[in-house]
Amino acid sequence: xxxxxxxxxxxxxxxxxxxxxxxxxxxxxxxxxxxxxxxxxxxxxxxxxxxxxxxxxxxxxxxxxxxxxxxxxxxxxxxxxxxxxxxxxxxxxxxxxxxxxxxxxxxxxxxxxxxxxxxxxxxxxxxxxxxxxxxxxxxxxxxxxxxxxxxxxxxxxxxxxxxxxxxxxxxxxxxxxxxxxxxxxxxxxxxxxxxxxxxxxxxxxxxxxxxxxxxxxxxxxxxxxxxxxxxxxxxxxxxxxxxxxxxxxxxxxxxxxxxxxxxxxxxxxxxxxxxxxxxxxxxxxxxxxxxxxxxxxxxxxxxxxxxxxxxxxxxxxxxxxxxxxxxxxxxxxxxxxxxxxxxxxxxxxxxxxxxxxxxxxxxxxxxxxxxxxxxxxxxxxxxxxxxxxxxxxxxxxxxxxxxxxxxxxxxxxxxxxxxxxxxxxxxxxxxxxxxxxxxxxxxxxxxxxxxxxxxxxxxxxxxxxxxxxxxxxxxxxxxxxxxxxxxxxxx
Ligand SMILES: NC(=O)c1ccc[n+]([C@@H]2O[C@H](COP(=O)([O-])OP(=O)(O)OC[C@H]3O[C@@H](n4cnc5c(N)ncnc54)[C@H](OP(=O)(O)O)[C@@H]3O)[C@@H](O)[C@H]2O)c1
Numbered sequence: 038x039x040x041x042x043x044x045x046x047x048x049x050x051x052x053x054x055x056x057x058x059x060x061x062x063x064x065x066x067x068x069x070x071x072x073x074x075x076x077x078x079x080x081x082x083x084x085x086x087x088x089x090x091x092x093x094x095x096x097x098x099x100x101x102x103x104x105x106x107x108x109x110x111x112x113x114x115x116x117x118x119x120x121x122x123x124x125x126x127x128x129x130x131x132x133x134x135x136x137x138x139x140x141x142x143x144x145x146x147x148x149x150x151x152x153x154x155x156x157x158x159x160x161x162x163x164x165x166x167x168x169x170x171x172x173x174x175x176x177x178x179x180x181x182x183x184x185x186x187x188x189x190x191x192x193x194x195x196x197x198x199x200x201x202x203x204x205x206x207x208x209x210x211x212x213x214x215x216x217x218x219x220x221x222x223x224x225x226x227x228x229x230x231x232x233x234x235x236x237x238x239x240x241x242x243x244x245x246x247x248x249x250x251x252x253x254x255x256x257x258x259x260x261x262x263x264x265x266x267x268x269x270x271x272x273x274x275x276x277x278x279x280x281x282x283x284x285x286x287x288x289x290x291x292x293x294x295x296x297x298x299x300x301x302x303x304x305x306x307x308x309x310x311x312x313x314x315x316x317x318x319x320x321x322x323x324x325x326x327x328x329x330x331x332x333x334x335x336x337x338x339x340x341x342x343x344x345x346x347x348x349x350x351x352x353x354x355x356x357x358x359x360x361x362x363x364x365x366x367x368x369x370x371x372x373x374x375x376x377x378x379x380x381x382x383x384x385x386x387x388x389x390x391x392x393x394x395x396x397x398x399x400x401x402x403x404x405x406x407x408x409x410x411x412x413x414x415x416x417x418x419x420x421x422x423x424x425x426x427x428x429x430x431x432x433x434x435x436x437x438x439x440x441x442x443x444x445x446x447x448x449x450x451x452x453x454x455x456x457x458x459x460x461x462x463x464x465x466x467x468x469x470x471x472x473x474x475x476x477x478x479x480x481x482x483x484x485x486x487x488x489x490x491x492x493x494x495x496x497x498x499x500x501x502x503x504x505x506x507x508x509x510x511x512x513x514x515x516x517x518x519x520x521x522x523x524x525x526x527x528x
Contacts, residue, residue: 047467048180049081050150053141055132055165056157057086057097061187065218066156067104069459074121075113078464085144086127087137097127132157133164135171142172149180152466156187163203170207177212185214185466188279189270190475193491194484201477210477214466219280220473221458223447224421228287228389229301231415231423238413239292241393243368248410249523250288251390252281254378254417257334258385259506260356264347271354272326276378278487282309283475284417285374288389289364298472302479309482313363320493323362325502325514326355329381332506339381339506353501356380359514360490375518375525381506383528387417390526401428401438408438414526421455422446 052070054062073079086097101122110118126144130137145151151174155162166184169175175182186204191197204213219225232238241247254276260267267275286305293300315323330341342348342356357379364374393411401407408428415423422445431437447455465473502511509528518524 047079047082047464048150049148050079050152050467051083051085051145051148052152052154052463052467053085053087053145054154054156055087055161056155057127058088058090058092058100059156061156062086063100063104065457065459066154066463067101068107068109069457069463071105071110071118071121072457072460073464074124075117079467082124083144083148084125085141086125087130087141089129089131091129092127093129094125094127098122098125101125132161132168135168138168138172138174142174145174150467151180151182152463153182153184154187154463155185159187159189159191159200162186162200166203166207175207175212177209181212181469182208183212183214183466183469184208185216185463185474187216189274190215190279190480191484192269192274194481194488197480197484201481205477211471213477214471215475215480216462217279217283217475218458218462219283221460221462222417223455224415224417225284225287226473228284228415232288233292244370244372246393247372248392248394249373249375249518250392251375251377251526252284252288252388253390253526253528254281254387255382255528256380256385257382257507259329259334259339259342259381260345260348262346264345266347267356268348268352268354272356272358272379273487273490277358277360277376278483279475281376281378282483284389285362285376286479288391289369289374291368296472298470298474299476301472302476306476306479306482308364308366309479309486311364311366311369312486313365314486314489315360315362315493316489317493317496320490320497323360323517324490324493325357325359325511325517326494327357327379327502327504327511327513328352328354329356329379329506330503332381332508334381334383334507341503341506342381355494355501357382357504357510357514359510359517361517361519373518373523375523377510377514377525379510381504383507383509385419386528388526389415389417391415392523401436404436404438406438408440410522420446421448422450 054066056062070079070084102118105118128137128141153169155165191200232242286308289308290304293304328342332339343350343352360376362374362376391413395410399407412426413423425443426440427443428438429441431439462473502513504511515525
């Protein structure tokens with residue numbers, strides 16, 4: 038399979054959604070499948086919902102219609118929705134009941150392509166995997182069989198390895214698709230095109246010219262009704278191990294020789310394996326965590342994390358993380374990578390800022406302003422595109438320098454709405470392209486680094502720094518960049 042460059046035309050397939058009555062199916066999976074159907078990327082197919090609730094085929098179809106009620110589909114004729122709904126079927130069963138899988142096998146076996154989507158709580162992966170193997174649905178003798186596994190994929194290195202063992206007891210690695218929806222985002226994929234499809238960036242993309250890189254993924258909302266889930270997770274597990282590390286590896290990897298899934302992922306793994314470990318003794322120098330306290334977000338007063346439903350009053354779960362990481366490679370030696378992510382912050386924004394070094398001789402240094410360092414900012418959310426901050430002369434009789442922006446906005450340049458991440462990723466799994474999915478060694482390498490930090494934090498008895506909801510995070514994070522020239526970008 039040749040990876041990212043191929044047009045997508047899946048063979049006839051059946052997709053089984055384990056957890057079909059759940060939130061992700063409602064919000065993302067059914068809308069994504071409907072979009073693929075509308076765009077003609079899926080014509081001969083069936084969708085089977087599998088969950089505990091005693092729904093029937095008809096009630097699943099009725100529920101699915103309500104899942105398509107968003108404004109996105111309001112202009113779509115009812116006839117097309119009906120044609121899609123006719124492809125839906127439902128199996129009501131618990132995940133550990135072999136009889137349910139026997140019924141499923143009858144529906145699924147005639148199809149050449151079989152995709153199983155595990156959209157369930159992680160504790161449920163094991164019985165599903167084993168039962169699929171039990172009825173032979175993992176076999177590829179006639180056609181193909183693939184499984185998509187949702188996040189979270191483990192909660193530390195040991196549990197991620199355990200889950201990999203369970204999966205590999207029934208499926209070959211090429212059948213396993215570990216999803217990270219960040220990789221389905223256009224702007225994230227554009228990092229590869231920006232770096233390797235242009236001649237001007239790559240010669241500068243190293244420690245000779247780059248001063249530091251900052252990755253920010255900030256959310257203004259708090260944990261809301263998901264306090265229970267968040268207590269078991271925290272920001273490091275929820276955001277850094279997966280989404281942010283995916284961004285980071287795309288930014289730092291060496292140019293791949295081709296775009297095949299394994300070539301791209303091998304380069305990404307090399308980055309993760311080159312991360313300098315942060316052990317207990319470095320915890321205070323390279324990591325800052327915090328919890329949001331009561332504050333004001335978008336003009337509205339909000340409560341602190343400890344007051345949220347489902348959160349322990351003495352919780353030490355972090356809702357904010359800032360890290361300074363180093364990648365010990367020839368290319369990146371001496372370039373700090375600053376990572377900052379959290380909830381209850383002043384703004385919802387995801388971006389990457391690459392700050393370049395000053396010119397060797399700063400000839401404008403004695404002017405009122407020398408404009409500062411060049412910066413390339415990749416906007417991921419809410420705007421999509423990038424901005425180049427360069428310096429220009431202010432018109433007039435004196436030589437005053439000021440930074441100006443060169444902007445590229447995705448919407449302006451291409452004028453079309455970008456496909457939803459889940460749409461792209463499901464389509465890739467249907468055509469057998471795993472480039473944008475996480476390989477086993479990749480997930481284990483990222484957990485290996487993250488687990489050391491978790492172990493260091495577990496030994497740290499200091500109270501967690503608090504930050505006012507609606508602010509830029511704890512004060513302690515400001516001091517993380519040790520050099521006075523390296524500052525966080527304003528949120
Ligand atoms: N929701 C999101 O926005 C989101 C985003 C990213 C990743 N994810 C991941 O996606 C997965 C699903 O999340 P979700 O929010 O959709 O979860 P959810 O709303 O809690 O849904 C869980 C689903 O699993 C079914 N289920 C649970 N235990 C079962 C059992 N023993 N037997 C049969 N069915 C069982 C439930 O069926 P019944 O309700 O019929 O009992 C329901 O369909 C999770 O791994 C989550 O981390 C979710």
